[in-house]
Amino acid sequence: MSALLLIVVSAVIGVVVLLTRRWAVVVRALAPAGSGFLALLAGGAMLRTQAPETISWLPSIDLGGLFLPLDLGTSRPLAAISFVVALVSAAVQIYSTWYLRDDERYPVFAATVALFTAAMFLVVHSRDLALTLVGWEVMGWCSYLLIGHWSRKESARRAAHKAFLVTRLADVGFVLGVVGLATSVGSTGYAVVLRLWAEPTVCDAYGCVGPNPVLRNTFLVLIIVGVLGKSAQVPFQDWLPDAMEGPTPASALIHAATMVAAGTVVLAGLYPALAQAEVARWVLGIATSVTMVLAALLAMGQSDLKRLLAWSTVSQVAIMLSALAAAPVILEQQPGEPPAVGVPPGPALAIVPGAALFHLWSHALFKSLLFLAIGLLGVIAGGTTAALLRGAGMRTRLGRSAFLIGLLSLAGVPLVVGGFSKESVIDTAYQGASQGGPGLLVLLALLVTVVLTASYSTRAYLVIAELIDVTAPVEAVGEMSESRRQRRSESLDPDGRGAANAVLVTLAVLTLIGGLALALDLFDLHGLSWVWTLITVLLIGVGAGLAFAxxxxxxxxxxxxxxxxxxxxxxxxxxxxxxxxxxPVVHLARIVAFVDTEVIDGYVRGAAVTARLGGAVTERAHRAERLRTGGWLVVLGLVAVLAVGVFAWR
Structure with a gap:
């Protein structure tokens, strides 16, 4: 029942915080305490969970042709993902009590974070496509609120609208794909969908047996389009860097453990069907390969280090998703559990590649650390441009050390959590390349990305440690106004950031020891290749050397x-x-609006004018002062009727 508790308690915290928003002291105590409780609960569930479990927490709904079981479920990898989501959420809530101390809208921010976290928990533990869709949409709404939190800034409003419109456009594909998968089998339950859509299609001279491969590829490509939008992958990549207009804690939450990582969880849940859809895997493989290299190139040339981290998120999420596109298809017979009602036992299902979820876990740790560390450095420096951050790390040993640990993990240096997870993705792509498909393309893109990531990570540290002369323009995105900088320097003094320091220390330690996930066997990984570890180290050296040069x-x-x-x-x-x-869409909309208001409405207005004129004439004819004329008209009418009657009788 831990999954249910995580969802319900997080949502309740959000509602209670919103109801008590007038009492900031209560909110500053309730939001961090509640999120800390959720982190402990999720941690305990992660250590206890062994075999996959499914629970029915709501009455199922039968719509005649469509059955909604509304089940939740968990497994060891999903419990681990829930823990890291809860941990990052707690870190953000605690950190925000310091970072947003002078923000009058802090209670609304805290409530939105809690609701955002509940939606991510729902996506992680949903075993029903309808519930997945609910969590997916709630996250999109919450991201809009968090990105536009400082709504008095025009740039924040624009960034929020841009994120909403781009992701909503992609979500059209997601909704259509979910509807297609569910209505084709008459159920939204993952168990039913996978048993029928994950079956291989076998064709011979007498015909084909199994699901229609064209429909399967079509529905999964539509879902992938939605995932590409939410995860800021090509061609939807540009909204995420603009989302830096939101507060830094919001960036840490969106970039590290929610929203952009949700697509990896959804596709991992549907992986047995995805493994049988060659076209869909190629679409995902090409999109992620292009994205990881393009985003790494863009990160290297950013004049603002917070946007550098944003582009690195785009690249790292592509790495997660690429593991699902390139992994070798290994079938495994499912345990002998009772099948879903009315569904016969299905075939062996493809094993979900643990490397994708492991890199999600890893990325959540080191990326939240990086964003919160640069938040501290930005407060000290007065902004996050490279020019303003020059040497900022020399004024806070903790900020500099935390940022360095996060960058080492981002670059994939061995023995830190990012090194373990990135090497597992590379090894997975290598194994998948032997089976054909997009594996080779993904592997080449990964190796290029390793060099670029090491290069921009080295560059970021050189800037904050003042090891180089920064000549980037100061007028870049992220610079604070002088008045805001002075106000924040007064309210966010070093003596008042104990909570933020504790968060950075905790995340730094977990980033260093996060590789214990391998020892705990949380993601069913079968060791790492020392050959690829050595190759990765050499490539990291090339990237770092390029940055120094x-x-x-x-x-x-x-x-x-x-x-x-x-x-x-x-x-x-x-x-x-x-x-x-x-x-062209805007021009078409203007033409439609013109036709609607000037042509269609013109007929309506004309009819109204005609009726009004007719009414005026009738009213004038029946006024009291015209009564005599009216009487004569009545008499004349009677005479005419009598005359017609007499002549007609004859």
Whole structure:
């Protein structure tokens, strides 16, 4: 029942915090305490969970042609994901009591974080596509609120609207895919969907047996489109860096353990069906391969280090998803459990590659650490541009150390959690390449990304440790106004950030020892390849060496981007492409609006004018002063009727 408790308690915390928002002292105690309780509960569940379990917590719904079991479930990997989600949420809630101390809307922020976390728990533990869709949509709504939290800023409002519109556009595909998978089998339950859609299609001279491969690929490609949108993958990649307009704790939550990582959980749940859909795997493999390299290139040339971390998130999420696209298909007979009602036992299902979920776990730890560390450094420096952050790490040993540990994990250095997880993804792609499919493409993209990631990670540390002369322009995204900088420096003094320091220490330690997930066998990984570990180390060395070479005469990012820093900051013109695509739609909408208001409404208004004129004439004819004329008209009418009657009788 831990899964149910996580969802319900987190949602209740959000509602209670919202109801008590007028009492900030209560909120500052309730939100961190509640999130801490959830982290302990999720940690205990992770250690206790062994075999997969399913629970029915709501009465099922039978709509005639569609059955909704509304089940929740858990397994050892899902319990581990829930723990890291709860941990990051608790870290964000505790950190926010310091970071948003002078924010009058902090209670609303805390309530939204709690509801966001509940939605992610629902997605993780849902064993029903309808419940998955509910959690998916609630996360989209909460992300809009968190990104636009500082709604008095036009840039924050624009970023929130952009995130909402882009992800909603992609969600059209997600909804259609869910509807297609569910209605084709008459149930939204994962058990039924997978038993029927995960069966291989076998064709011979007499025909084909099994699911229609065209429909299976179509429905899964539609779901992948929704995942690409929520996870900020090409062609939907540009909304996530703009989401940096939200508070840093919100960025840590969205980027580390919720929303952008939710697609990995959903596709992992549907992986047995995805493994049989070759076209869908190629679509996912091509999108993630392009995304991880493109985002790493963009990260290297950013003039703002917070946006650098945002682009690194886009790249790292692509690495997670690529494991699902490139993994070898290994079938395993399911345990002899009673099948779903009315469904015969199905075939052996493909094993979900643990590398994808392990990298999600790893990324949640080190990326939350990086965002919260740069939040501290940004407060000290007055902004997050490279120019403002120059040497900021030298003014806080904890901030500098935490940032370094996070960057080592981001770069994939062995013995820290990011090194273990990234090497497991590379090994998975290598094994998948032997079976054909997108494995080889993904493997090559991963190796290039390792070099680029090591390079921009080295660059970020060189900037904050003042080991180079930063020449990046100060007028970049993320700079605070002078008044805001002064106000925050007064309210966020070093003596008042004990909670933030505790959070950074905890996350740094977990990032260093997170590889124990392998020892606990949380993700069913079968060891790591020392060959690929050695190759990864060599590639990291190449990337770091490139950053040092470029940094001899200034910021490596500025040297790398040259005079095109603004182009890198703009995501290679993605906004321009969005506008170009939207322009015909806007023009069409204006034409439709003109036809509606000036043509269709014109007929309606004309009819109204005619009726009004007719009414005026009739009213004038029946006024009291015209009564005599009316009387004569009545008499004349009677005479006419009598005349007609007489002549007709004759």
């Amino acid at each position: 470029l940094g001899r005469a200034g910021d490596p990012g500025v040297r790398f981007a040259g005079r095109r820093v603004a182009l890198f900051d703009g995501g290679f013109g993605a906004d321009t492409a969005y506008r170009a695509l939207a322009k």
